Amino acid sequence: MCQIFIALGGETLVIGDEMAVMAAADRDGVPLLIVMISLSSGIGRCVGYGVAILIYSNTFPQALLRSLPESAQADFTTNYTGESAVQTMYPVGSETQNAINYAWGYSQRYECITAACLLVLAFSAIALWKNYNVDRKQVKGTVI
Incomplete structure (x- = not known):
């Protein structure tokens, strides 16, 4: 169920940020800004995974070693690296x-903390967003 919630939340954010970019940019700037969103999310994902690995590698082994029973202390390395x-x-x-x-x-x-x-x-950054009018009328004319 957690994976379903993560997928729904993630896809909602993807659609929301792309719509925000399209509302803020003119027609020529949309592709560049979507690329910038992809680049920013990729960098954020890498930083997030790095922080998660740092926390895991500094908390999991110590907690495992502390909580393993005496009979399983010899298998600590196998349990941690396996x-x-x-x-x-x-x-x-x-x-x-x-x-x-x-x-x-x-x-x-x-x-999680x-x-x-x-x-x-993130909430403080959201407070700085500009309120764009997404109800703009499209340009009338002939499409070539």
Whole structure:
């Protein structure tokens, strides 16, 4: 269900930002501004993934090492570097699986806090937007 919500929200933003560009630009400037939106979103995506990886690599291993039972401490490296393929091999409800789930939740908590803090900057940027009239009449004439 989370993936459905992410897809709906993402597509709404894509349509919304392209419509905002088309309302703000003249006919000749639309392609350039759509390219600028794509470039900006690509850079933002790279920065976001970089921040997420930084948070994950600084929180997940420590939380996993702290929460693993003594019997699974020797498999720490395998559990950490083996990613989800190794982590899902443990039976649901086992101490090791619960430790892995705790470490994921701990990491995701800090990623969510960071995203919420950065969203405050987005709201302040939205407050600076100009209110464009999107009800402009089209140019009348003959199309060649």
